[in-house]
Amino acid sequence: MFATLLNKINEAKLLPNISDTERQALEAGSVWVDGQFFSGNPDFGAMMAESYPQLSAEEQAFLDGPVEELLHMVDKWELRETRRIPEHIWQFLRDKGFFGLIIPKEYGGSGFSVLGRSAVMMKTSGLGPIGTLIVIPNTLGAAELLIAYGTQEQKDSYLPGLATGEYVPCFGLTEPTAGSDAASIKAEGVVFKDDDGEAKIRLNFSKRYITLAPVANLVSLACSLHDPDNLLGKGEHPGISVVMLKKGMEGLKLGDHHLPISAFDNGTIIGEDVVAPAADIVGGADGAGQGWRMLMEQLGGGRAVSLPAGGVALAKASAAAVGPYSIVREQFGIPIGLMEGVEAKVARIAALTYTMESARIYVCAGVDNDNHPPVISAILKQQTTEVGQQLVIDGMDIMAGAGVMQGPNNILGSGYISAPVSVTVEGANILTRTLMIFGQGAVRCHPYALPTLNAIQEDDVPAFRKAILGWLGHSTVNFFRGIVRSVTRGRTVSSPVKGETAQYFRKLGWAASRFAFMTDLAMFLVGGKLKQRGKLSGRFADALSWMLFGLTTLKRFEAEGRREDDLPVVHWALRYSLLQVQQAFEGIYANFNVPVIGWFLRYPGRFWLRINPLSTGPTDAMDRAAAASIQKPGEQYERIALGGLGTPRDDEPGMGRLLHAWRLVSAAQGPTLKVRKALHKKQIKAAGLVEALDPAVEAGVISADEAGQIRAAETARLAAIQVDVFDKDDYYHDALADNGEQEAPRFDRAANQ
Template sequence: MFAKLLKTIKDARLLPQISDTERAALEAGTVWVDGEFFSGNPDFTSMLAEAYPKLPPEEQAFLDGPVEELWRMVDTWKIQETREVPADVWEFMRDKGFFGLIIPKEYGGFGMSTLGRAAVMMKTSGLGAVGSLVVIPNTLGAAELLMEYGTEAQKTEYLPRLASGEYVPCFGLTEPTAGSDAASIKAEGVVFKDDDGEVKIRLNFAKRYITLAPVANLVSVAAGIADPDNLLGKGEYPGISVVLVHKGTPGLELGDHHLPISAFDNGPIIGKDVVVSAENVIGGPGNVGEGWRMLMEQLSGGRAVSLPAGGIASCKLAAAAAGPYSMVRQQFNIPIGYMEGPEAKIAKIAAMAYAMESSRVYVCAGVDNGHQPPVASAILKQHTTEMGQRLVIDGLDVMAGAGVMQGPNNILGGAYIGAPVGVTVEGANILTRTLIIFGQGAVRCHPYALKTLRSLEDDDVPAFKSAVLGWMGSFAMNGLRTLVRGLTRGWSFRSPVKGPTARYYRKLGWASARFAFLTDLALFLVGAKLKQKGKLSGRFADALSWQLFAFTTLRRFEAEGRQAEDLPVVQWALEYSLKQIQDAFEGIYANFDAPVVGWLLRYPGRLLLRANTLSTGPSDKLDRPVANAIQVPGAQYDRIVDGLAMPDENQPGMGRLLKAWRLISEARPAQGKIMKAIKQGEITAREPAAALAEALEKGVVTAAEADTIRSAEAARMEAIQVDVFPKDEYYRNRQSGGDAVTMARAANA
């Protein structure tokens, strides 16, 4: 029976076919907590047992020392204008070890944890071009690949020089015809023997969008290797490999720039008959053809590091600025933060900054503990970069004109301009959502899908029987769980904790059962077409993603000792997450394209789904206490924005805003006395200065309190001002020979 079923499934191609490159992606990394949600019955007790650590003292000292020093010496506005990192900054970063954070101490590096590297990248992400100097050497590229796959000779040769900054690396992967579909690269290397009998590789390639390429002197080139004479013993086409090429190698063209929307060094790399030794392949000649596997394995955990760090930094920056600004800026004689419109934006900023940070710590700690979770990493990459962009836009809405006018005092403008970079690179988010998260997760993290596929490919009837029976049992059980947990609104699922957050674990258990059941329906009834059904798989990805964010939010709340004042923030984030899951389910029900079952889901199913929702979103009543979390100076504000570099109060932009916020908060009790006296008719003046003078005269406030109010008002007026440029400075590009767009047109003419 099962032999016949196996043959029928193979002949009908009911399950997705897996190419070699897809297989490498699927087999890279490990199944982690993402697999719990696919099970339909997540073990939250074991998930809560996963580490949620603080940084080791040595790494915290690096953040408090060299990273803070770097912030004080960098003029981000000037770098944005000149697009050049000053020589003294380069030298400082070399001296302090910024280029070797990822490299083990035995090779001259810092040996920093994943969590620590992410923290450094988060704190330096606001430094523009300087931030990219931290990210590229310490993520996917020469150092990381050499550490994992290099020969001992290569490690000894390159790692100390990379750690010291003698070698500045870049990684050449993306091409005009190969972006998110990196496996389709056209770069080619042909193996041959030179006149001395040495085996070499002749490379031809055209790469673009390569960060640090214009300033790099060591290039890691991903290329397909052809070996027509089988000199390496791996066949005529061993496959994609990563080859090290030094600046100055004949035929290698470096130095030209693209012009990114935010200032950082990025440009093309061209190779025309570039000849290198076969020993330049990372891992040596024996590793030729292993490049795609290497890249997939490193991206499995790597996507959780640099880009999420930047996205979460944007979330925190929005919180750090919008909350205080909403109390400094007044309209209609009240802080705009007390108006319900801005309040709703500020509440979202506070809650999502808290939730996104929880995911960074949890997943990076998981990577440090040996997990390489490709699905969880992809979730972080997509959602943190997009959430950072959205929260910055929300912050700009609150700051209004102060967010529109550029200059040293604009706090959020740089993050807004640079946000599309994070959304685009390391796999554009559109494809990350529609192909990677659920496409990879449905096969890799599902308890039986990959086992079934392997048994089909191997024609292994006993393994196929075991997998199918297990799958059918799981499908039936998740159908039953979905029904029972739906009828009980999750109360039939046992929460691992007690108290006000217990109900959210129950709802997540309910959501997981429905998600797993729908996943099985999709695999059974849509099957191989799921590859093309990006809208459907994207909705599944959303449901999975927000289950992860809801859980990590709960994990943070537990790890930080269930701070009572954080509970409204946690509840807001959880209600928002559950609403995203609910919306994803409704989208799946409405667009499930399958006979009979599709109709049942679209009509009676959707009605029942809407009648028994996971959540309708955060209550309006939650907005006030959540917004208050970042509107009042104190420990709660510090927790939410922790990890950002905060300037001195004499600095422009954020510095002067925080000064005004502090002084206004200090003056609030005295201001309250005056307002009370006005209401009681004790003070008749209405104009602020006159009212203050009358209050002082009548003893409503002391002289010291009056001075505090005057200082606060002066700081308020300074903080809400925007930059003004004289005519000669405003038109400086024209006077120096033309603006960037004009110069680019002339260069391309």
């Protein structure tokens, strides 16, 4: 019976076929808490027991010392205008060890944890090309690959120079015809034996979008290796390999720039008959053909580090700016942050910033504990970059004119411009959401899917029998479990905590049961077509993503001591997260286009979803308390918003002057309220607040000291809401050459029409 069933499944192509590169991607890394959601019955006790660490003393000292010093050294506006990193900044980065955060101490690096590196990247992400210069040497590339896979000789040769900044690395992967489909790269390396009998590789390639390529002197090049004489002992076509190349090699061209929308060093790498020793394959001869596995394994953890750090930094920057700005900026005689429309956006920024930071720390800690979860990392990359982008857009809406007028005092403009870069790199988010998260997760993280697929491809009837019976039992249990949890609204789910947040564990358990059963339906009934059903897969990805964020939000709340003042933010974030899961399920039910079951899901199923929802989202009444968490100076504002971004000085433009004004305005709220009440009751008469101060002192409404306090606050307030003004020469950038003649334009409009 099972042999017949196996044959019919193969004939009908009910399950997707897995290519060799897809198999390597599927088997790379590890299953972590994502497997708990696919099980349908998450062990929340175990998931909450995952570590949620703080930085080590050494890492914190680095952030408080060299990183903070760097923030105050950089003129961000000048850097943006010139696109050139000054030499003294380069030297500072070398001297202070910024290039060796990932490298073990025995090779001259700092050996920071994943969380430590993420914290440095988050804090420096606002420095444009300097932040990028710090990220690339400390994430996927030469150092990470060599540490994990390099020969001892390669480690001894390259790692000390990478740690000191002697080597500036770049990673040559993307090509004009190979982006997210990196397995189809055209770069070719042909192995041959030179006149001395040494095995070498002749490389020809054209790479683009390579970050740091114009300033790099060490390239980790991904290529397809061809070994016609089997000199490496891996056959004629070993497969994708990574080869180390140094600047100056004949035929290797570096130096040309692309111009990203937020300027950082990015460009092309061209190779024409570049000859490299076969010994420079990462891992030596044993590493030949292992490049795809190396990349998939490192990306499994790498996506959890640099891009999420930048995405969370965008969210924090928005929270750090709009909380104070919404109080400093007044319209119609009141702070705009007290207007309900603005208040709703401030609340969302505060709550989702809290959640994104919780996920960053939770996942970085997981990677530090030797988990390399490709699905979780893909979720973190896709969601933090998109949520960060959306929160910056919300912040721009709140700051209005101050958000769109460029200059040294613009706080969010550079983040708004740079956000699309993070969305597109290391796998465009569209494909990450519609192909990777659920496509990989459904096969790899499901307890029975991969064993079943393996048995089918290997035509192994006993293994198939065991796997398919287990799968059917798993699906049946989740079907009935889901019904019980739906009818009881999750009350049968065990919560590892008591109190107000226990309800959310119950709802997450309820959602997980539904998710697991619907995954089985999709695998059984849509089968091999899931690869083409990106919209459906994307909704499954959304459900999984926001269940994860619900979990990490709860973990942060517990790990930080169940702070009572954080509850408004936690409630807002959890209700929002569950709403995203609810909407994902509604979309799945509405578009599950299979006979009979599809009709049932579209009509009675969706009706039941709507009258028995996981969440209807945050209520209007919840916005005020959530917004207030970042609208008043204090420890909570530091933790949710500004913490991790650095501390600007009062005399610095942008955030510095805004925070200075905010503190003065907040301190003067009491006396200001007295004057406004007196004006309202007509105890004093004046055209405005400042004009009312002297009459208010004379009438005994406030003291002279309080009047001075209000004057200082109002002066700072006015300064903080001003935008930059440029004279004609500065505005038009009329650059003059050394001989006093106007420099020729760098872009010929007529030639490009």
